Amino acid sequence: MLALDPAQIEAADIYKLMIGMIVPRPIAFVSTIDSSGIRNLAPFSYFTGCSSNPPVLCFSTSVRSGPRPYKDTLENVKATSEFVVNIVSEEFAEQMNATSVSALPEVDEFELSGLTPLPSDLVKPPRVAESKAQMECRLNQIVSVSERPGGGILVLGEVLRFHVLESLLDGYRIDPVKLNAIGRMGGPAYVRTHDLFEMQRPK
Ligand SMILES: Cc1cc2nc3c(=O)[nH]c(=O)nc-3n(C[C@H](O)[C@H](O)[C@H](O)COP(=O)(O)O)c2cc1C
Numbered sequence: 001m002l003a004l005d006p007a008q009i010e011a012a013d014i015y016k017l018m019i020g021m022i023v024p025r026p027i028a029f030v031s032t033i034d035s036s037g038i039r040n041l042a043p044f045s046y047f048t049g050c051s052s053n054p055p056v057l058c059f060s061t062s063v064r065s066g067p068r069p070y071k072d073t074l075e076n077v078k079a080t081s082e083f084v085v086n087i088v089s090e091e092f093a094e095q096m097n098a099t100s101v102s103a104l105p106e107v108d109e110f111e112l113s114g115l116t117p118l119p120s121d122l123v124k125p126p127r128v129a130e131s132k133a134q135m136e137c138r139l140n141q142i143v144s145v146s147e148r149p150g151g152g153i154l155v156l157g158e159v160l161r162f163h164v165l166e167s168l169l170d171g172y173r174i175d176p177v178k179l180n181a182i183g184r185m186g187g188p189a190y191v192r193t194h195d196l197f198e199m200q201r202p203k
Contacts, residue, residue, distance in 0.1 A: 011150035024183030032076035086131035
């Protein structure tokens with residue numbers, strides 16, 4: 001077993017270790033708008049839930065080197081305090097991937113990807129109609145973990161509204177096979193979520 005000291009490793013290589021070890025990662029497909037109403041879409045796999053009461057989730061936007069260190073998603077959340085997390089199914093994986101291009105802030109990423117905007121109930125950013133499960137969120141807090149290039153700025157949002165396709169639901173349980181969510185691995189690899197097994201927790 002190799003022991004690696006992050007202090008001796010370039011940030012780009014630490015990133016490879018992180019995304020290779022922390023697998024599979026769910027994908028928050030985040031819709032936002034800027035202060036003039038331009039729509040933005042981007043995937044974030046540093047993503048998880050962090051509270052159920054109230055429901056709060058978080059995703060992390062990395063800091064870039066150069067003149068535009070912050071991602072448009074972060075700038076938009078700072079400006080409007082609202083966003084939607086759309087769960088990504090295999091059926092629109094390629095359109096999701098198309099939105100991860102480094103587009104200028106004035107580019108509408110719904111138009112760029114061909115995905116369909118669907119009005120939200122409580123927030124201004126639209127949902128992605130192709131997504132089978134979406135969460136409308138209001139900003140809870142922003143935690144700047146590190147402002148260095150490759151550092152992370154964590155966005156926490158309270159879920160104000162869940163939307164789930166009815167055919168996926170048994171009570172409040174979501175059928176994972178019908179959801180057909182994909183996850184992110186290291187490099188360009190993704191994972192499907194069909195190969196399930198069950199374990200009961202010990203009493
Ligand atoms: C599946 C996937 C997951 C990604 N996860 C992250 C992430 O967790 N954090 C991040 O900063 N960028 C992540 N990216 C890259 C961003 O999506 C990309 O930088 C995007 O252009 C940001 O868009 P924005 O500037 O419109 O916010 C990911 C890309 C893909 C395809």
